[in-house]
Amino acid sequence: MKPYKFIISGGGTGGHIYPSIAIADALGDSFSDAKFLFVGAKGKMEMNKIPEAGYPIKGIWISGLQRGSIFKNILFPFKLIISFFQSAFILLRFRPHFVIGTGGFASGPILLIAHYFKIKTLIQEQNSYAGITNKILGKRVNVVAVAFPNMSRFFPENKIILTGNPVRKAILEVGLKRDNAFQFFKLDSSKKTLVILGGSLGAEQINQTIESHLSFFSDLGIQLIWQCGKLYFDRLKRHNELNYVQVHPFIQDMDLLYAASDYLISRAGASSVSELALLGKPVLLIPSPNVAENHQYHNAKYLVNSGGALILSEKDLKDQFKESINQLMIIDREKVKDKLSEFAKPNATQEIVLKIIQELKA
Numbered sequence: 001m002k003p004y005k006f007i008i009s010g011g012g013t014g015g016h017i018y019p020s021i022a023i024a025d026a027l028g029d030s031f032s033d034a035k036f037l038f039v040g041a042k043g044k045m046e047m048n049k050i051p052e053a054g055y056p057i058k059g060i061w062i063s064g065l066q067r068g069s070i071f072k073n074i075l076f077p078f079k080l081i082i083s084f085f086q087s088a089f090i091l092l093r094f095r096p097h098f099v100i101g102t103g104g105f106a107s108g109p110i111l112l113i114a115h116y117f118k119i120k121t122l123i124q125e126q127n128s129y130a131g132i133t134n135k136i137l138g139k140r141v142n143v144v145a146v147a148f149p150n151m152s153r154f155f156p157e158n159k160i161i162l163t164g165n166p167v168r169k170a171i172l173e174v175g176l177k178r179d180n181a182f183q184f185f186k187l188d189s190s191k192k193t194l195v196i197l198g199g200s201l202g203a204e205q206i207n208q209t210i211e212s213h214l215s216f217f218s219d220l221g222i223q224l225i226w227q228c229g230k231l232y233f234d235r236l237k238r239h240n241e242l243n244y245v246q247v248h249p250f251i252q253d254m255d256l257l258y259a260a261s262d263y264l265i266s267r268a269g270a271s272s273v274s275e276l277a278l279l280g281k282p283v284l285l286i287p288s289p290n291v292a293e294n295h296q297y298h299n300a301k302y303l304v305n306s307g308g309a310l311i312l313s314e315k316d317l318k319d320q321f322k323e324s325i326n327q328l329m330i331i332d333r334e335k336v337k338d339k340l341s342e343f344a345k346p347n348a349t350q351e352i353v354l355k356i357i358q359e360l361k362a
Contacts, residue, residue, distance in 0.1 A: 003033040010102030011046030015271040020102040022166035026353045041105040060086040062105045083109040108133040115140040126270030129295040130154035164345025165274035170255035181259035195261040202229015209317045268300035277344040280337035308340035
């Protein structure tokens, strides 16, 4: 038999890109001669990140609807029509056996056309509240892999498999890297380490709050690794002069960053929540309010309800931040690990690949 061919589409954010790469890597382990093609949205970060991971990618002309701006949406119908023709051309030329979508603008056209071409399909919904594109696709694809329970309100129940979110291989080995992490970041082993994550671009409200509380952290005797984002680094890098603060625009070695941490402050994107559950360390989640359907809040609530995390909204940062940090510092870390392990799903990628293999053989 000829080698299996897979098209994978996921992009726009790291939360869509990294699961797609994890699935491709695992499929490559199962089928050593498999061929892969990624499909992304032109101009988006996947067009760089996917080739960096060693996979080819084709870009289509598509973008999402811009909320609250009629002018910015004038080209959307034309982009959508063109993206359908581009997707059809890609499918006819590559002739995949299976098409996988992990979210992002490009996954809509390629998955829909694949459905009409009678190609087997799977979407992976990372969030606890499904987006519009995946709601539409869920009625047409063969399989819907989800990370949270009770997703039948969005998708046909007979198509759902509860797998969890695929995470990068390196994240699964964090527990073995503590000493290497301390050396890498040149940390003081006598102090606890707080890691602050605001995303690759950064989060203005979180950065402002951290900056205004640096003396508070000093009084607590903890050291900070602060990923402030590329947009804010030039303004905040001066705080590297403090011997207990490290400010970074972006940190590539997330496994070492997680390994170095004792406590974390983070947004609540789906991939972040899944990685934090696997990590099993106390975390204060500050959901972004600027996301569709407020899905970061819903993601965060699952970890909070498990008893292993705290949640604080942006609007309460000024009044409740100190209190939340004090609560974070007294959490029993061993109990947190046990509680979060109930949500963590380290075999998510393998379960998705197993389902794909079953569909291929059906």
